[in-house]
Amino acid sequence: MDAHGGRRGQAERDAMTVEIGYALVSAAFAAAVLFGAVxxxxxxxxxxxxxxxxxxxxGLVVAPxxxxxxxxxxxxRFRWQARPDRTDRTDRTGPDS
Structure with missing residues (x-):
């Protein structure tokens, strides 16, 4: 269930699955490169x-x-970007704009 008490939609579940896969693959790559370097x-x-x-x-200590x-x-980072109550300040204009 999400923060509003409703169920997550298929798109949200798919996005989470892709993000978890990305996190695991990129972490394995980074650990392998660092192990190889050390x-x-x-x-x-x-x-x-x-x-x-x-x-x-x-290498065996640093890689994990x-x-x-x-x-x-x-x-x-994904959790922070997916929060619906997060205000995005990049689209606001300042008083001197």
Missing amino acids: AGPALLFDLPGPLSTVLLRL LVFTARVISVLL
Whole structure:
């Protein structure tokens, strides 16, 4: 149910589904790119043992954090833009216009 007590329409449900899919795909892409940037050198080059271990572990820690942050930021932005009571100030003109 939405904020007005009624049921969500099919278009609203479809928009939410698309936004969730976008959030997951873009978060997976961002996490993979970051993991490749951080841990890639350890996988591609023959680095000393401790440095290789640190880079791999850092990549394994940072990638899920980026994934989670991306999903949350996309979904919160969608929720903010979908709020019907939000006033859009971009269409207002100032007193000096």
